[in-house]
C-alpha cells in the first residue's frame with residue numbers, strides 16, 4: 001500500500017536527479033515536492049484542506065468569508081459599468097470560495113450573477129476535479145483556463161493563499177556574502193548544501209527591493225511571486241486584483257528577529273520546519289512579501305488601492321452585521337456559541353487569521369475610487 005505520509009518514489013526521483021546533476025536549488029526541490037506532475041503534493045489525490053486535511057483556509061472556515069468578499073466584487077462590477085465581467089480565481093483549492101461567491105451572487109445580486117463569467121486557473125488536476133464537482137450548480141457560469149488566456153480581461157483577479165504556495169529560493173547572508181541553500185545527497189539522505197546563488201536574479205531582486213536577509217539570517221526570495229504579479233498586471237485590462245494571503249511588507253519580512261525566515265511545512269494540522277519530512281505529502285509555504293507584489297504591480301501599471309489586515313477588510317465589508325444576522329437565525333445557544341467561535345477565527349489577531357493574513361487590493365483603469373473595503377472600522381455600529 002502506498003504510504004500516505006511519505007512518497008518514497010518522489011524522494012528516490014529527487015535523489016537520482018541530484019546524483020546525476022548535482023545539488024539542486026531549494027526552490028527546485030520545493031517545486032518538485034509540491035508540483036511534480038505525478039507525485040507532487042498538489043497534484044495527487046488527497047485531502048489537503050479542512051479537518052481531514054493538513055490546513056484550514058478562510059474559505060474552509062465559514063461561507064461568510066466568501067459572502068463578504070462578494071460585496072467587494074459587486075462594487076467592482078458597478079464601478080466597471082455593470083456589464084459583462086470576469087472573476088478569475090487562481091489557486092481555488094477545493095472551490096469553496098468560488099461556491100460561496102457564486103451562491104451569494106445568485107441569491108442576492110442576480111443581475112451581477114448573470115453578468116459574471118467565473119474563470120478558475122488551477123494547476124492541480126485533483127483540485128480541478130473537486131472544483132468541477134462542487135460548482136456543478138453553476139456550470140453555466142464557470143470555466144477553467146490558463147492565466148494567459150485571460151489577456152485583456154475586465155473584472156477581478158482573485159486569490160486566497162496562492163502566492164504562499166509558490167516555490168521560493170532560500171538564501172542566507174554570512175560574512176557579508178549571499179549564499180543559497182541547495183539540496184544534496186549524503187549517505188542516501190537528502191541534506192541541505194550551502195552554495196553560490198544559482199541565478200543572478202536573486203541578488204537583482206534584493207537590490208531592486210533594497211532589502212533582503214540580514215547578516216547571519218536566512219530568508220526566502222519569491223521570484224515566482226513577482227513574475228506572477230507582473231503577468232497578472234499585464235493580463236488585466238481594467239478592474240481589481242485582490243490578493244489574500246499571510247505575509248508582511250518587505251521590511252517586516254526581513255526584520256532582525258526573523259532570523260530563520262518564514263518557511264514552514266504543514267502536515268495534518270501540525271506546522272514544522274523539516275522540509276525533508278513527508279516528502280510529497282506535506283504542504284510547504286512561506287509568508288508573502290507584499291512589498292514586492294506592490295512594487296511589481298505598480299511597475300506594471302497597477303495602482304495600489306488598499307493594503308491591510310484581513311480583519312480590517314472583513315470588518316469593513318460587514319463582518320459584525322453579518323455575525324449578528326447569523327446569530328439571530330440560530331436558536332440553539334450551543335450552536336450559536338460554536339458559530340461565534342468559528343467566525344471569530346477569521347478576524348482574531350492571535351491564533352486566528354485576522355492579522356497575519358493580509359489583503360492587497362490593486363486596481364487598473366478605475367480612476368479615483370472609494371472601495372467598500374476602505375470603510376473605516378470606526379464607522380461600524382455594534383448593536
Ligand SMILES: C[S@@+](CC[C@H](N)C(=O)[O-])C[C@H]1O[C@@H](n2cnc3c(N)ncnc32)[C@H](O)[C@@H]1O
Pocket residue numbers: 042049057058059060090091092093094095096097121122123124127159160161162165166
Ligand atoms: C493553499 S491552496 C489554496 C486554497 C484555496 N484558495 C482556499 O481558499 O481554500 C493553493 C492552491 O493553489 C494552487 N496552485 C498553486 N500554484 C498554482 C499556479 N501557479 N496556478 C494555479 N494554481 C496554483 C494549488 O493547486 C491549490 O489549489
